[in-house]
Amino acid sequence: MNQNGSVEDPEQALTRLGGDSSRVTLRRLTIDDQDEFIExxxxxxxxxxxxMSLPSTPQEFRDFLGKFEDPLSAEGLLVCMRDTGAAAGNININSIIRGRFQSAALGYAAFAPAAGRGYMSEGLGLVLRYAFEHLRLHRLEAQIQPDNHASLKLVQRHGFRSEGYAPDLLFIDGAWRDHERWVITNSMAGMVPSAPHPSQPVR
Structure with a gap:
């Protein structure tokens, strides 16, 4: 949604995020990204x-991309360096639930060639704006393994709060892994839209 309250095309919303001051941009993951992504x-x-376990073969990539065919339930985004267009990482907005919940789960990963330079932090900031201002979500949750210190620092830097510890939450790399649950709402981020999503009940 733009400043005058009208609904904005998703691609336009992604394009305008950050303006020229940001080192990164966001765009949707497509089949054209297959070779670069796998590499x-x-x-x-x-x-x-x-x-995490990300797709490393063409078939795995196509299956992964299929999760984002319905943008009403999930969106797969690439964080790209503005100067080169190269992918620095990916951030997914998963399990979008509307109605009284207006919530989604975040999944993200930096790519090694660009890691440690702050690109993912900038990208996450743009994703928060997109999720709260355009998608008009109320709540985002990130589930993080306790010893993934880089990921924990990332969400803490953006003001997420800890909402507890979930044993055996996700099956990753052949085992059920414990995770911490970190959450941010649009009011915590200072990004409350001027009008709620149409699916949100009046009462």
Whole structure:
């Protein structure tokens, strides 16, 4: 939704985020990203293990992309460096639930060639704006393994609050992994839309 309250095209909303001052941009993941994505995932295997398992073959990538066919339930986004267009990481808005919940789960990963330079922090800031101002969500949750210190620092930097510890929450890399649950709402982020999403009940 733009400043005058009208509904904005998703691609336009992604394009305008950050303006020229940001080092990164957001765009939707597409089949054209397959080769670059797989190459970056393979180059980032040591960085990602055992915290996440991303597609590293063409078939896995196509299955992964299929999760985002319905943008009403999930969106797969790439964080790209503005100067080169190269992907620095990906951030997914998963499990979008409307009605009284207006919530979604975040999944994200930096790619090793660009890790440690603050690109993902900038990208997450843009995703928060997109999720709260355009998608008009109320709540976002990130589920993080307790020893994934880089990921914990990332959400803490953006003002997420801890909402507890969930044993055996997600099956990753052949085992059920414990996770901490970190949450941010649009009011915590100072990004409350001027009007709620149409699916939100009046009372």
């Amino acid at each position: 970056l995932v393979r180059a980032s295997a040591d960085l990602h293990h055992p915290y």
